[in-house]
Structure formats: C-alpha cells, structure tokens
Amino acid sequence: MLDIIIRRALDIVGRTERLIEACRRLLDSEGLDEVEVYELDCEIERLGDAVFVADKAIRSLASTVECWPQAAQAHGILRTLH
Numbered sequence: 001m002l003d004i005i006i007r008r009a010l011d012i013v014g015r016t017e018r019l020i021e022a023c024r025r026l027l028d029s030e031g032l033d034e035v036e037v038y039e040l041d042c043e044i045e046r047l048g049d050a051v052f053v054a055d056k057a058i059r060s061l062a063s064t065v066e067c068w069p070q071a072a073q074a075h076g077i078l079r080t081l082h
Contacts, residue, residue, distance in 0.1 A: 002065050009058045016051045020044055 023044050027037055 002061070006058055006062045006065070009054065013051055013055045013058065016047065020048055020051070 023040060026032070027040060027044075032040065
C-alpha cells in the first residue's frame with residue numbers, strides 16, 4: 001500500500017516539475033503582459049518550493065519503508081502491531 005502511495009506521489013512530483021518547465025517556457029514567450037509574467041513567476045516559485053518539500057518527504061518515507069523490515073527483525077517485531 002505504501003509503495004503505491006510513494007509511486008503515485010513521485011509521479012505527481014514529476015508531472016508538477018514538467019508543468020513548471022512549461023510555465024517557464026510560457027514566460028519566455030511574448031504573449032503575457034508584465035503583471036501576468038510577474039504573477040506567473042511568483043506562482044512558479046511557490047509551486048517549486050512545495051514540490052521540493054513534497055519530494056523530500058516522499059523520499060524520506062520511501063527510505064523509512066525500505067528500512068522497516070530490517071528494524072523489525074533487529075527489535076524482534078515479527079508481526080503486525082495493533
């Protein structure tokens with residue numbers, strides 16, 4: 001279950017990064033006025049910051065999930081805790 005969540009979350013991060021790149025290309029085009037360019041640039045920065053934080057959290061979760069079986073064996077936890 002967690003592996004599906006991690007894969008989907010990383011997929012969202014990847015899609016968002018591609019969206020940011022598309023927005024940057026739009027900024028380079030001549031179709032926007034100065035206010036629109038500024039607003040889009042600010043949104044890109046906020047979205048980029050959010051994606052960075054999400055990516056870091058997802059990768060941390062993935063490494064925790066990968067280490068769980070070893071930790072469980074080391075501490076004698078061999079069955080599901082309720």
